[in-house]
Amino acid sequence: MEGGQAAPSRRALLAGAGAGAVLASTSGVLAQPQPPSTITDPPRDFRPAGPPTTYFTDPDVITVDPAFAPYVVPNSAIRRLWTGALWAEGPAWNAVGRFLVWSDIPNNRQLRWLEEDGHVSVFRAPSNNSNGNSFDRQGRQLSCEHASRQVVRYELDGSATVLADAFEGRPLNAPNDVVQHADGSYWFTDPPYGGLLYEGLPDEAGGPSNPTGRINPRLGQPAGTVTKRRVLPNAVYRVDPSGRIDRVLTDDQVPDPNGLCFSPDHRILYVCSTGTGPGDTGPGGKGEIYAFDVGIDSALSNQRLFADCVVDGVKCGPDGLRADVDGNLWVSSNAGRAVGYNGVTVWTPQGTLIGRIRLPEVCGNITFGGPKRNRLFMAASQSLYVLTVNTQGAGPA
Numbered sequence: 001m002e003g004g005q006a007a008p009s010r011r012a013l014l015a016g017a018g019a020g021a022v023l024a025s026t027s028g029v030l031a032q033p034q035p036p037s038t039i040t041d042p043p044r045d046f047r048p049a050g051p052p053t054t055y056f057t058d059p060d061v062i063t064v065d066p067a068f069a070p071y072v073v074p075n076s077a078i079r080r081l082w083t084g085a086l087w088a089e090g091p092a093w094n095a096v097g098r099f100l101v102w103s104d105i106p107n108n109r110q111l112r113w114l115e116e117d118g119h120v121s122v123f124r125a126p127s128n129n130s131n132g133n134s135f136d137r138q139g140r141q142l143s144c145e146h147a148s149r150q151v152v153r154y155e156l157d158g159s160a161t162v163l164a165d166a167f168e169g170r171p172l173n174a175p176n177d178v179v180q181h182a183d184g185s186y187w188f189t190d191p192p193y194g195g196l197l198y199e200g201l202p203d204e205a206g207g208p209s210n211p212t213g214r215i216n217p218r219l220g221q222p223a224g225t226v227t228k229r230r231v232l233p234n235a236v237y238r239v240d241p242s243g244r245i246d247r248v249l250t251d252d253q254v255p256d257p258n259g260l261c262f263s264p265d266h267r268i269l270y271v272c273s274t275g276t277g278p279g280d281t282g283p284g285g286k287g288e289i290y291a292f293d294v295g296i297d298s299a300l301s302n303q304r305l306f307a308d309c310v311v312d313g314v315k316c317g318p319d320g321l322r323a324d325v326d327g328n329l330w331v332s333s334n335a336g337r338a339v340g341y342n343g344v345t346v347w348t349p350q351g352t353l354i355g356r357i358r359l360p361e362v363c364g365n366i367t368f369g370g371p372k373r374n375r376l377f378m379a380a381s382q383s384l385y386v387l388t389v390n391t392q393g394a395g396p397a
């Protein structure tokens with residue numbers, strides 16, 4: 001918020017945003033032209049036909065600390081590749097196909113951007129309101145689905161495998177983000193955001209996100225849809241290569257866990273604590289990033305606050321995050337109405353802020369991609385942005 005006040009949860013903003021959302025086709029043409037950004041001076045026009053803004057260094061790529069300068073490509077500009085989503089999330093780069101997949105959660109679809117010509121098309125619909133996506137070391141796509149409350153792996157032969165949909169016999173809440181560890185296990189967060197009517201299926205009558213039972217979660221769903229009720233606390237889980245599912249973090253340790261990633265050597269796990277979800281009864285999200293040491297047996301220890309994500313007195317709420325090969329964390333930023341603080345923040349392995357990327361929209365998630373894995377793709381509210389940087393992402397994402 002302006003004046004350094006805490007920004008509202010992205011989920012809280014969504015709750016009242018549906019009526020004002022602008023539907024758009026996959027061609028990326030909005031019903032009305034978007035206004036220029038109010039971030040730069042003079043104001044910047046991000047539209048494809050807008051005038052150039054970068055004559056040497058992009059004015060919206062900010063070096064907070066000299067340590068960030070080596071990662072900036074001087075003649076590279078932030079580009080908006082596409083716009084037309086209701087809430088863009090979960091970008092993931094396919095290195096073999098050289099395309100980017102991301103989720104448009106409320107529109108119940110996954111989209112694909114082709115590097116060869118910039119073409120965007122619907123990749124998968126319906127997508128069960130998928131959120132986070134990634135690719136594992138075998139090139140298989142992983143997706144977290146809100147509506148079905150499961151983590152899915154799309155096999156190379158075109159079939160799909162459910163990696164997780166329950167814990168100790170009880171349905172998951174709404175898997176949010178997923179990454180693979182070097183040992184072959186899959187780690188995912190399970191907050192309650194899929195219970196929002198806007199981007200998933202509310203609980204059946206009496207559940208935390210539908211306590212009065214007035215909402216009918218079956219509306220708009222295929223025949224045979226099975227509704228569920230949230231009964232598990234929020235948590236982070238690990239799916240062992242054997243298929244066993246273990247709860248590795250509780251809601252008390254990381255309230256409302258959201259984005260997660262490993263350090264390049266997989267010895268540190270980073271987890272974002274984001275805004276409070278629908279019907280939450282737990283401690284509530286903190287808008288912070290926590291770090292944990294990962295033991296040989298995958299046990300987590302030495303919990304510590306990595307970053308409070310406060311910049312110039314403004315809460316830059318984290319959501320998705322990725323590490324580069326030097327161990328820096330690139331983190332999406334949701335600063336609400338604090339114009340100029342939405343986008344991406346960059347932190348050293350020691351938790352020092354060194355750089356920022358300003359976007360004209362709230363940023364939900366990011367990934368590294370491109371043939372050299374040196375392009376930062378940013379899924380931001382209605383749009384997809386990209387910036388070439390002078391580093392590489394740490395491993396497939």
